[in-house]
Amino acid sequence: MADLKKFIDSIKEAVNPRINLLNFTNSQNLNREDYINSLTTNELKINADERRLEAMVRQQLKEEFPNIEKSSSYDLLVDAVIHNYKSKQLQATDDIEIK
Numbered sequence: 001m002a003d004l005k006k007f008i009d010s011i012k013e014a015v016n017p018r019i020n021l022l023n024f025t026n027s028q029n030l031n032r033e034d035y036i037n038s039l040t041t042n043e044l045k046i047n048a049d050e051r052r053l054e055a056m057v058r059q060q061l062k063e064e065f066p067n068i069e070k071s072s073s074y075d076l077l078v079d080a081v082i083h084n085y086k087s088k089q090l091q092a093t094d095d096i097e098i099k
Helices: 002-015 017-064 074-098
Strands: none
Touching: 017 074
């Protein structure tokens, strides 16, 4: 008899729209949190890669042109080199996708 009551209660819970809606909402919130965490992780990785690239460009410019960091246009030069590098990288990926 107790087993039958448990079975009936489980059916009532399965059919109850309010419980189903709450379960669905909870699962959506978990999926949304995972999605946001993955985006945040990707953004952090991209930002770290860009900072590493900028540091490498700055170091290379200092090695090739001593005392260039004292120039007023040093930051503009760094930005231009990074922009050029990214443009070439995008062209290379576009060429790969076309073939």
